[in-house]
Amino acid sequence: MYRIASIGGDGIGPEILEAGKVVLDAAGEKFGFDIAWEDFDIGADCYLATGDLVTEDDLADLSRFKAIYFGAIGDDRVQPGILEKGILLALRFHFDQFVNLRPIKLLEGVPTPLANKGPEDIDFVVVRENTEDFYVGIGSRFAGGREEKTLEVVRDIYQVKFGMDVETDAEELAYQIGVITREGAGRVIRYAFDLAARREKKLASVDKANVLSDVYGLWRDVFTDVAKDYPDVATEFSFVDAVTMWFVKNPEWYDVVVTPNMFGDIITDLGAMIQGGLGLAPGGNINPQGTSMFEPIHGSAPKYKGQNVANPMATIWAGSLMLDHLGEHEAAAAVLAGIEQSITGRFVTRDMGGTATTSGVGDHIAALIRAM
Amino acid sequence: MYRIASIGGDGIGPEILEAGKVVLDAAGEKFGFDIAWEDFDIGADCYLATGDLVTEDDLADLSRFKAIYFGAIGDDRVQPGILEKGILLALRFHFDQFVNLRPIKLLEGVPTPLANKGPEDIDFVVVRENTEDFYVGIGSRFAGGREEKTLEVVRDIYQVKFGMDVETDAEELAYQIGVITREGAGRVIRYAFDLAARREKKLASVDKANVLSDVYGLWRDVFTDVAKDYPDVATEFSFVDAVTMWFVKNPEWYDVVVTPNMFGDIITDLGAMIQGGLGLAPGGNINPQGTSMFEPIHGSAPKYKGQNVANPMATIWAGSLMLDHLGEHEAAAAVLAGIEQSITGRFVTRDMGGTATTSGVGDHIAALIRAM
Numbered sequence: 001m002y003r004i005a006s007i008g009g010d011g012i013g014p015e016i017l018e019a020g021k022v023v024l025d026a027a028g029e030k031f032g033f034d035i036a037w038e039d040f041d042i043g044a045d046c047y048l049a050t051g052d053l054v055t056e057d058d059l060a061d062l063s064r065f066k067a068i069y070f071g072a073i074g075d076d077r078v079q080p081g082i083l084e085k086g087i088l089l090a091l092r093f094h095f096d097q098f099v100n101l102r103p104i105k106l107l108e109g110v111p112t113p114l115a116n117k118g119p120e121d122i123d124f125v126v127v128r129e130n131t132e133d134f135y136v137g138i139g140s141r142f143a144g145g146r147e148e149k150t151l152e153v154v155r156d157i158y159q160v161k162f163g164m165d166v167e168t169d170a171e172e173l174a175y176q177i178g179v180i181t182r183e184g185a186g187r188v189i190r191y192a193f194d195l196a197a198r199r200e201k202k203l204a205s206v207d208k209a210n211v212l213s214d215v216y217g218l219w220r221d222v223f224t225d226v227a228k229d230y231p232d233v234a235t236e237f238s239f240v241d242a243v244t245m246w247f248v249k250n251p252e253w254y255d256v257v258v259t260p261n262m263f264g265d266i267i268t269d270l271g272a273m274i275q276g277g278l279g280l281a282p283g284g285n286i287n288p289q290g291t292s293m294f295e296p297i298h299g300s301a302p303k304y305k306g307q308n309v310a311n312p313m314a315t316i317w318a319g320s321l322m323l324d325h326l327g328e329h330e331a332a333a334a335v336l337a338g339i340e341q342s343i344t345g346r347f348v349t350r351d352m353g354g355t356a357t358t359s360g361v362g363d364h365i366a367a368l369i370r371a372m
Numbered sequence: 373m374y375r376i377a378s379i380g381g382d383g384i385g386p387e388i389l390e391a392g393k394v395v396l397d398a399a400g401e402k403f404g405f406d407i408a409w410e411d412f413d414i415g416a417d418c419y420l421a422t423g424d425l426v427t428e429d430d431l432a433d434l435s436r437f438k439a440i441y442f443g444a445i446g447d448d449r450v451q452p453g454i455l456e457k458g459i460l461l462a463l464r465f466h467f468d469q470f471v472n473l474r475p476i477k478l479l480e481g482v483p484t485p486l487a488n489k490g491p492e493d494i495d496f497v498v499v500r501e502n503t504e505d506f507y508v509g510i511g512s513r514f515a516g517g518r519e520e521k522t523l524e525v526v527r528d529i530y531q532v533k534f535g536m537d538v539e540t541d542a543e544e545l546a547y548q549i550g551v552i553t554r555e556g557a558g559r560v561i562r563y564a565f566d567l568a569a570r571r572e573k574k575l576a577s578v579d580k581a582n583v584l585s586d587v588y589g590l591w592r593d594v595f596t597d598v599a600k601d602y603p604d605v606a607t608e609f610s611f612v613d614a615v616t617m618w619f620v621k622n623p624e625w626y627d628v629v630v631t632p633n634m635f636g637d638i639i640t641d642l643g644a645m646i647q648g649g650l651g652l653a654p655g656g657n658i659n660p661q662g663t664s665m666f667e668p669i670h671g672s673a674p675k676y677k678g679q680n681v682a683n684p685m686a687t688i689w690a691g692s693l694m695l696d697h698l699g700e701h702e703a704a705a706a707v708l709a710g711i712e713q714s715i716t717g718r719f720v721t722r723d724m725g726g727t728a729t730t731s732g733v734g735d736h737i738a739a740l741i742r743a744m
């Protein structure tokens with residue numbers, strides 16, 4: 001018996017999550033476990049009604065769960081960034097979900113925009129750091145002497161680095177600070193090495209240490225230190241700009257990729273596209289000792305809300321990642337196999353060229369699992 | 373008569389630049405102008421012999437030129453980052469080359485890794501900001517109290533943002549700071565609007581304002597302000613992660629793209645791949661009032677040095693951008709047409725499946741131009 005928190009969120013979020021629950025319940029039936037779902041009312045409606053994004057009470061309640069199943073957030077009535085930062089990033093940071101796990105796997109029967117590549121070429125995992133780097137939210141913006149405290153910080157930075165007094169400069173300026181710590185880099189790099197050791201024993205680190213040499217210089221040093229504990233894993237350092245090329249040209253080169261937060265955001269979306277698009281891209285936000293969270297990486301697609309047309313497969317796949325995380329490896333594999341069978345049987349939603357509904361796909365995959 | 377500075381640099385740099393010069397000289401003959409080349413000895417050899425990257429004398433001399441024709445830098449004997457930062461980025465910053473211009477154009481006869489896309493689908497321009505953002509080189513790294521000055525800055529940052537005293541925290545930490553100014557964003561955004569106004573009147577801004585909201589919030593505000601002067605140009609804001617998807621899925625959507633430095637670095641490499649790879653990707657570093665610099669965006673490929681096998685087409689194309697910048701639009705178009713004819717005639721180097729040499733391609737394209 002697992003107790004799992006669920007957050008439907010905005011737009012299509014609740015529908016796709018519902019389809020996912022139907023599938024996971026079926027997997028539980030088949031593999032002998034029960035799931036007790038506990039729903040949380042978090043998202044744009046709640047925010048607009050109460051002004052709350054995630055309350056202290058929510059956080060306290062959620063902390064009692066090992067896993068959160070998450071739909072999607074984002075709403076046209078709310079300025080971009082508010083819900084994303086106030087809910088999604090807030091949960092990732094609060095629960096210290098330092099691993100963002102993104103399988104990049106082209107399933108059988110799914111078209112990729114890449115010429116001459118098939119499922120045998122596209123099958124790797126990106127481990128994105130999820131709590132540091134340019135996502136720490138340190139930055140500010142000021143014009144002239146408007147904001148005294150910020151000005152002080154900027155002045156210090158400029159003085160230390162350039163011996164230059166920024167007070168004399170009246171133009172409008174904004175700065176943003178990224179932070180990498182030895183501990184923060186070390187734990188996610190170690191996670192990636194462990195994963196690579198269980199797969200094909202190949203790990204690529206993606207950074208831009210030739211230009212952002214302070215943060216990513218530390219990242220590389222930590223990587224080099226951790227690598228000493230994994231002599232069997234072949235490693236390479238690569239620059240993020242080049243990696244976007246190789247994902248497109250030679251995805252078959254990759255097994256496990258580990259990367260700081262911001263570049264991880266970018267290359268996992270590129271990865272999503274080569275695996276068939278956002279409709280098929282799940283993500284896990286993992287704290288191995290705490291509360292983890294599993295989500296489709298796409299948004300809330302407000303214009304399809306309530307129409308029962310959205311593709312739930314990314315959410316269902318996220319459910320498979322969640323089962324895997326909970327130790328239900330067989331059930332996890334069955335869920336992924338169910339998705340793949342649904343696709344090869346052409347039981348798919350409109351975005352994939354089919355006519356099935358959101359709930360229809362959930363029910364179908366649930367039935368496929370029961371019949372396995 | 374044009375006086376142009378040339379920097380061959382390292383590895384294959386001198387060979388590909390020589391091929392480019394042969395082509396540009398031929399274009400001059402055909403279109404009635406002369407080029408006086410002045411070579412500068414800058415690169416790994418010079419650095420290893422003298423310790424100098426770019427001297428004050430070099431900078432003073434180079435400042436008398438409107439254009440620099442640049443080969444490539446990078447050498448196995450030098451730690452990654454030293455030459456890139458000390459030469460390439462140093463020149464971009466010193467000469468305030470605030471526009472990095474990257475045509476993403478699939479030429480006739482060039483294979484792209486994208487399925488079902490052709491030259492009619494892939495033809496846009498990325499305007500990358502080239503002097504700000506996370507490329508300003510402000511950052512530091514410290515462990516405990518080792519480096520007093522840096523510690524002070526970090527402490528201030530943490531105090532202002534978190535009311536937290538970082539001195540109590542002994543772990544190793546690095547930070548990196550990005551800066552966007554109103555002036556810096558404004559001038560490159562205006563350049564992009566001007567370019568879009570001469571093309572299909574579509575301009576996309578690429579950022580990550582939903583997370584790095586201080587720097588890219590300012591960027592968006594400046595974009596919105598500048599847009600008021602261009603009511604005929606259709607605009608959109610997009611997030612960098614999503615843009616990597618659309619470059620692969622729907623490159624035909626794009627006309628002109630403008631983006632801050634770091635994301636520009638990433639998406640232009642992705643662009644290079646969809647236009648056929650680094651062998652065919654030129655870049656211009658432009659200061660409309662000062663000294664500009666034109667280069668292939670690939671590296672110095674040390675292992676092919678001196679073998680006369682490297683593909684000079686990106687360099688020759690960079691030469692076309694340079695002629696365009698100098699106002700020789702017809703000659704610029706002829707050089708690009710020459711490259712395209714050489715490709716459709718299968719007169720190409722090994723990397724493109726041919727048997728031609730570096731100098732052979734240069735001579736061939738020069739002959740094609742003379743015969744036009």
Ligand SMILES: CC(C)[C@H](C(=O)O)[C@@H](O)C(=O)O
Binds near residue numbers: 084583
């Ligand atoms: C919505 C946004 C804040 C988020 C991110 O940038 O991490 C998303 O792009 C993702 O990758 O999960």
Ligand SMILES: CC(C)[C@H](C(=O)O)[C@@H](O)C(=O)O
Binds near residue numbers: 210241456461637
């Ligand atoms: C070599 C490197 C410093 C450079 C950059 O990051 O700008 C390169 O990748 C480019 O895009 O010209």
